[in-house]
């Protein structure tokens with residue numbers, strides 16, 4: 001992929017990830033440290049998200065995926081869930097015009113039709129307005145769970161087999177991936193997780209099979225453009241083998 005390497009203010013590494021996926025963790029801890037309610041952590045998390053979207057556009061990242069609300073997040077206190085839903089509507093109302101101006105295409109991963117009505121309306125507006133944009137794809141995972149996504153794909157494929165439209169032998173990785181929310185998109189190259197937790201939390205389980213993982217102790221509301229650049233820089237130095245070997249030139253040492 002050809003991307004401009006030089007940026008006005010920062011030097012962007014040569015090898016940049018095509019698709020970055022982020023687990024935005026630590027909003028609650030950020031608020032707790034400041035003796036604030038958890039909801040304030042989510043509000044600060046929204047500000048961090050705005051920064052990171054801008055930074056990804058600036059660094060020419062073609063796809064950004066963020067984990068905003070998981071299928072498991074419904075277990076949180078009703079008050080917190082309600083606040084997150086309100087924040088989503090606020091995010092769309094305040095940011096949509098600018099996201100559209102930046103030629104960003106918004107996409108939702110997950111069953112958003114189970115969200116409150118106002119959220120569904122806000123999402124539909126965002127999807128509709130940005131559908132024709134050709135810039136960065138901004139995937140927001142909402143009411144998303146990777147296991148459910150996989151089960152949904154299996155059900156749909158099973159139905160096609162039952163109807164005789166495909167045979168079991170037709171099922172391969174490519175066909176399977178077409179039944180996921182990320183249909184048509186390359187898998188994430190880099191997964192970033194904030195707040196130091198070493199787990200994937202039911203996020204894109206199929207798609208991150210060979211992704212590079214970058215974890216920082218920074219809490220999500222504190223995450224900046226500079227942190228993103230650090231993650232990209234670290235990624236650019238990694239050697240990806242996808243289960244194979246790097247064949248060295250004659251005379252080079254094999255590591």
Ligand code: FPP
Pocket residue numbers: 024025026027028029030042043045046049067068069073084087088091140195220
């Ligand atoms: C995890 O932090 C974060 C979430 C469950 C929500 C992420 C939401 C945002 C960043 C808000 C803005 C986004 C939109 C589009 C609504 P946590 O609460 O689990 O933190 P903790 O582990 O420290 O408790």
